[in-house]
Amino acid sequence: MSRSRAIRVAATSARLVTGGVVIVACVAGIAAAVHAPWPSISHDAAQMQVTPLPGDSVLVCNGDLRALGRDAIDPLSMSSAARPTVTLGGTSGDPASEGLAVKDVPDAGEVRVLTGTVEGRTAPLIAAAESVSIATEDLAGYAAAPCGVPKLDSWLVGGSTATGTEDIVILTNAAEVPSTVTLSVYGETRSARTVIVPARTQTAVPLTSIAAGNTTPVVRVGAVGAPVRAVLQSSLVQVLDPAGIDLQDAVAGPQENLVLAGVQVFASAGDDAEMAVLRVLSPGVDARVQVRVRAEGSSAVVDEFSVPVEADLPAQVALTGLAPGSYTVDVVSDAPVVAALREQDGFGRDSDFAWITPAPEIEGDVLFAVPSGPAPRVQLANTSDQDVTVTLETSDGGLPEEMVIAAGESLGVEVDPGATYRMRTDGSIRAALTLTAPGAIAVSPVQASAGVEKAITVYP
Structure with a gap:
């Protein structure tokens, strides 16, 4: 073999060996790359916490207690049965008050709209509540309710169309434009009715006119x-004996965890199946x-049970076997529900009842x-796993x-009747006011104060 031929053979062999080494290295590199963590590129969206500038604080009261059916010629007509007593206050003095028209009750007094005007960049905290006591041939008992914030969507969980009941849905529009309200009834039969509530007026609808045949109705109130x-x-x-009255505020919407604070169980000489009754509705799903x-x-849990609830059909269950006293009732569901509890202190004349709606979580500063009314108390319920400190003082500077x-x-x-209180907490709490005497019951949850703006997250 010539020298040049040998050199070519050696060069070719070297290239083959080098190529094989390169191929093996590439395969090994690819295999390693597959199992190795790849570099990632992440980008966190810019965000910031912003507290909106507050607007004026506004509360709408309910006005006169209405009587239904006193005119035998027109049994659906309404008249004024009693004027309420109003308690109000604010961190900057009493809020401004103006009245709304009540065109369907000619002899009615004014419906108050209360406004706390923004000062600088701060809205004052305001609060108000109404109470009424009556003893006539067709109406007797005690009722109280806080003045509240109007909503576009709310629920009324309570009432009945059974014999002996006279329930009324009262709608108040404090805005400068009309509101078209749809009342959707959930129950044994479904129904709906649309009501136009003119600007700055109050109107009312008998429950029997929209929920006939439903013994346990729930009404969704949608406003446009x-x-x-x-x-x-x-x-x-x-x-034939009047056996109580009540005013129940609407709740905001379905939730999976509800707390009913301020529940009272009264002694019963007989069957206690009607003394405390819970009503629950699951909209849309079981x-x-x-x-x-x-x-x-x-x-400690003194009673616990499970309730199956069919979609769109209210379920009602009695709380029986409880000793007389005050309780907190937790309602935990695997789907959002609305609920309320009806309590009563007896039967027939000189008895009363109250519907109790869920108490919302409140934290920080509340008025x-x-x-x-009789013997007012505030029940503070801590459903968290940490102790909460609460400071309570009258708004006029009490200790x-x-x-x-x-x-x-x-x-x-x-607490003192007819007083306004400021409450501060260092954690989440739920609270309800109870007013109780023989033949007089009222319970209302404490709401977050109008005028408090929460921070929101803004993504530019």
Whole structure:
């Protein structure tokens, strides 16, 4: 073999060996790259916490207690049965007040709209509550309710169309434009009705006119054009004797975890199946609801049971076997529900009842008004797993009272009727006002104060 040929053979062999090495290296690199973590590119959206500039604080009251059916010629006509007593206050003095028209009740008094005007960049906290007591041939009892914020969507969980009941859906529009309100009834039969509520007026609809045949109705109130304040006025007659009245504020919407604070169980000489009754509705889907009852001052569960709830069909269950006293009722569901509890202190003449709606979570600074009435108390319920400190003082500068609510427990505190209180908390709490005497019951949850603006997250 010539020298040049040998050199070419050697060069070719070297290239083959080098190529094989390169191929093996590439395969190994690819295999390693497949199993190795790849570099990632992430980008966090710019965001910032912004507290909106507050607007004026506005509360809408309910006005006169209405009587239905006193005119035998026109049984659906309404008249004024009693004027309420109003308690109000604010951190910058009493809020401004103006009246709304009540065109369907010619002899009615004014419906108050209360406004706390923004000062600089701060809106004052305002609060107000109404109460009424009556004893006539067709209406007797005591009722109280806070003045509230109008809503575009709300629910009335309570009332009945059974014999002896006279329930009224009251709609108040404090805006400068009309509101078109759709009342959608959930029950054994579904129905709906549209009502036009003119600007700055109040109107009312008998519950029987929209929910006939439903013994356990739930009404969704949907407003277009302007928000409305919806209230359910209930009254009961048993064996020709008036047996109580109530004013129930609408709730905001379905939730999976509801807390009913300020529930009271009264002694009963007979069957206690009607003394405390829970009504639950799951809109659109079936739900499984777990109910837990805790006595005031204890975290122990004294009663617990499960309730299957069919979609769009209200379920009602009695809380039986409970000793007389004050309780907190937790309603936990696997789907959003609305709920309310009806309590009563007896039967027939000299008895009364009240519908109790869920108490929302409140935290920080809250102002609430205690209506005029018998033996008012505020029940503070701590459903969290940490102790919460609550400071309570009258808005006129009274001495503050500080208390610690243990995790999972509730505490009742006496308050003064006709006073306005400022409450500060260092954690989440739920609260309800109770006013109780023989033949007089009212319960209302404490709401977050009008005028408080929460920070929101803005993504530029």
